[in-house]
Amino acid sequence: MDYLLTEEQQMIKDLCRQISKEKIVPVAAEYDEKAEFPWDMVKVFAESDICGVYIAEEFGGMGGGVLEMAIAAEELSWGCGGISLAFAATGLGTFPILLYGNQEQKAKYLPQIASGKKLAAFCITEAEAGSDAGGIRTTAEKDGDHYILNGTKQWITNGGEAEIYTVIAMTNRSKGPRGASAFIVDKDTPGVSFGKKENKLGIRASATREVIFTDCRVPKENLLGREGLGFIVAMKTFDHSRPGVAAQALGIAQRALDEAVKYSHERKQFGASISSFQGIQFMLADMAIAVEASRAMIYSAARMIDSGAKNVAKISAMCKTFASDTAMKVTTDAVQIFGGYGYMKEYPVEKLMRDAKITQIYEGTNQIQRGVIASALIKEGLAKK
Amino acid sequence: MKIIVLIKQVPDTIDVKIDPVTNTLKREGVESVINPFDMYAIEEALRVKEKLVDAEVVVLSMGPPQAEDALRTAISMGCDKGILVSDRKFAGSDTWATSYTLSQAIKKIGDFGLVFCGKQASDGDTAQVGPGVSVHLDVPQVTYVKKIESIDAAGARVERMTEEGYDIVETPLPVLLTVVKEINEPRLPSLKGKMRAKKAEIPVWTAEDLNCLEDKIGLDGSPTRVVKIFTPPARKGGEILEGEAPETAKKLAGFIKKAIIG
Numbered sequence: 318m319d320y321l322l323t324e325e326q327q328m329i330k331d332l333c334r335q336i337s338k339e340k341i342v343p344v345a346a347e348y349d350e351k352a353e354f355p356w357d358m359v360k361v362f363a364e365s366d367i368c369g370v371y372i373a374e375e376f377g378g379m380g381g382g383v384l385e386m387a388i389a390a391e392e393l394s395w396g397c398g399g400i401s402l403a404f405a406a407t408g409l410g411t412f413p414i415l416l417y418g419n420q421e422q423k424a425k426y427l428p429q430i431a432s433g434k435k436l437a438a439f440c441i442t443e444a445e446a447g448s449d450a451g452g453i454r455t456t457a458e459k460d461g462d463h464y465i466l467n468g469t470k471q472w473i474t475n476g477g478e479a480e481i482y483t484v485i486a487m488t489n490r491s492k493g494p495r496g497a498s499a500f501i502v503d504k505d506t507p508g509v510s511f512g513k514k515e516n517k518l519g520i521r522a523s524a525t526r527e528v529i530f531t532d533c534r535v536p537k538e539n540l541l542g543r544e545g546l547g548f549i550v551a552m553k554t555f556d557h558s559r560p561g562v563a564a565q566a567l568g569i570a571q572r573a574l575d576e577a578v579k580y581s582h583e584r585k586q587f588g589a590s591i592s593s594f595q596g597i598q599f600m601l602a603d604m605a606i607a608v609e610a611s612r613a614m615i616y617s618a619a620r621m622i623d624s625g626a627k628n629v630a631k632i633s634a635m636c637k638t639f640a641s642d643t644a645m646k647v648t649t650d651a652v653q654i655f656g657g658y659g660y661m662k663e664y665p666v667e668k669l670m671r672d673a674k675i676t677q678i679y680e681g682t683n684q685i686q687r688g689v690i691a692s693a694l695i696k697e698g699l700a701k702k
Numbered sequence: 703m704k705i706i707v708l709i710k711q712v713p714d715t716i717d718v719k720i721d722p723v724t725n726t727l728k729r730e731g732v733e734s735v736i737n738p739f740d741m742y743a744i745e746e747a748l749r750v751k752e753k754l755v756d757a758e759v760v761v762l763s764m765g766p767p768q769a770e771d772a773l774r775t776a777i778s779m780g781c782d783k784g785i786l787v788s789d790r791k792f793a794g795s796d797t798w799a800t801s802y803t804l805s806q807a808i809k810k811i812g813d814f815g816l817v818f819c820g821k822q823a824s825d826g827d828t829a830q831v832g833p834g835v836s837v838h839l840d841v842p843q844v845t846y847v848k849k850i851e852s853i854d855a856a857g858a859r860v861e862r863m864t865e866e867g868y869d870i871v872e873t874p875l876p877v878l879l880t881v882v883k884e885i886n887e888p889r890l891p892s893l894k895g896k897m898r899a900k901k902a903e904i905p906v907w908t909a910e911d912l913n914c915l916e917d918k919i920g921l922d923g924s925p926t927r928v929v930k931i932f933t934p935p936a937r938k939g940g941e942i943l944e945g946e947a948p949e950t951a952k953k954l955a956g957f958i959k960k961a962i963i964g
Binding site for chain 1: 889890891892893894895896897900
């Protein structure tokens, strides 16, 4: 399909696929096995100018938006859904600054992210608050020119590796979600520490850790927007970042499809390639339909968001849900087509299946996404009356 | 100072097929790439540029008009300029005529301190053009360079790979170096580089632009002639010994004895 990408978008796509093929694929299994953070790959992203594709040129980026971010995430995830997260989760941590940062905050933090010198991370989830962002316990207490942060954030992607953290904390707990605020916290701020690295099913090259704030004094200049805006910052951030998760899922699914097509051609049974059997053909066709539909929806959603449209929560949630459910289905089918070999670690598809699962869970489970979609539908329905 | 890299566009060797009837390379559907060894030359030139002040990397290729793509790829990696040497009169050049023509282009560029080449091209495999250029330019050459230990505006100290190990060679500049793959790992292009490459103007220099002597270029200037190109017969598969180890070991020993003693 021709998605009428601009020359620049096509360059991003080609270059990220080249990075995947030449740099990521040869090392992906080893990173998965060792669960190490892929700093040498981050260096490759930085040298190739990938880190800033969604950041404005005045801050050292390439001037793109959500679509450019999604294209890069898709192609890097084709190589490895875990390694690509060093880039994509930095995007999640950066959107609060892009969307709500003032000129000083942008000028201070964005160039470091665009150049790939620093990674970012977004901290909202806690033991008692994930999908229910209103249950956040981390507090930020005003003290003169500072806020004092206390609390523990859980399952933070890029945790411990990133230098820049955007954190949602309660400045006024009595107000519930309206008492939340968003802050930028530098890693080297006294009072920032990290819990153990989680041992995960998939995306094992990505680091997931607790981020702990203990009497952590953050200058008031680091407040994003104003007090009480934290929940809105988080929701708007997710509206912009979910196409990125969807694109990660898409890259994983496309790889599974590519591997399945190749293998089914090579594998001979009953004297013929298994790709000549209708049972396999129909599976491949269904996989391809779902993958292309994911891509079409993600690119459309990203374009709509980049156009500045309001009320993008629904389409953003839709593309994330559809692409991640597709990735789970397609990778499972790829393992099925590979048969016993698919279950073995010597072949690439079992990892794709493990990596795909997280995309149905994080940045809001697909059940939460459906809730978002349904409430938008109902709201639209009422407005039409 | 200018650092010049000589590159050649070649068919991608990952998927080369020979037409069994005509014995020529099947070019349809075969992608063209920069000769893999030249990628190391580009990378090393860029690394030297990063070390020296006021250095500029000029990449030079002799070939048909489509070789412009190879020059753009080199620019996307960080080379400053690309120049294509192309003229119908150059058709049929052997390594002698090619190295003469390239040396004329290098003289036209002028002010060069270093000329980098890959150790050989993956299609012709002669490894003659680099050394030939150095002779035409009358500058020293060091082939099979696997490391540049030190370099400044006056000279360089390099390691030349040999079968047993390596030689350390000190040379004044200007010098021509051909490099082996052990020297570095070529970088990928960058987005900014790709955009610059897209817009870059690539001048095309002809025989006239280079003041080439007519009897030194193209087929007429080439002392060698290709008499015949053929595909060597495919090697027959070896014999695999099967069975219990003591028995197969005995058979194997028999083969070795026969091979050595006859």
